[in-house]
Amino acid sequence: MPGSSLWLIPPSTHPLHSHLTSLIQQTSKHFSSSHLFIPHITLTSEIAPSTYGSDPQKWLDSLSFPRGGAVQVRFGELASEDIFVRKLYIKVRKEGEGSEGLKELAAVARREVEGFAGEREAGEWVERRWGPHLSLLYHDSPKVDEKGLEEVEGTVREKGVRLDGEGELGGWVGGRVVLVRTEKAIEDWRPVAERDL
Helix, strand or coil: CCCEEEEEECCCCCHHHHHHHHHHHHHHHHCCCCCCCCCCEEEEEEECHHHHCCCHHHHHHHCCCCCHHHCEEEEEEEECCCCHHHCEEEEECCCCCCHHHHHHHHHHHHCCCCCCCCHHHHHHHHHHCCCCEEEEECCCCCCCCHHHHHHHHHHHHHCCCCCCCCCHHHEEECCEEEEECCCCCHHHCCEEEEEEC
8 A cells, every 4th residue: 555544443442443353353264364454444545654754653643633522433334345455344424423523534634645735635535535434354356245245244243333323333433543554564554653532
């Protein structure tokens, strides 16, 4: 993936943190993928390492994120695309009640990418191109078919995760933003800086 990325992850104390970690492990095993990763919503990628330099924590702490209570994540249905990092994922609602804080957070993150420093450019990218999602599988295989989606949906339900966005397991409020050097190999995708909202 080009450049580093900013991810939004659930609060460490939220039950979704462990449920989603387990789902990613099960889904990866089911589809024979060796790629494991922490549950996250990519706010942006393409951040040049020169942007945060030798002190990524100081850089992350300097960003003007919205307050945590304004950022609400609400899940939608399962989907699959012929894209490695979107092979199987839970859609995250981009519109509707509570979504403005999430979009504002993504716009702040995108302004750190060359060519998107202005509010207008970042805002247009969020509205037109950003597709918030929470991946459950990274894989080189073809898109997951309807039967595969139904199987995973059953596993999701067994874990209690709500794909209607309702209740405690239908999303979260706030969370942590982490900086990940996604220009490296996937097995090296670990946060190098993190910040609670």
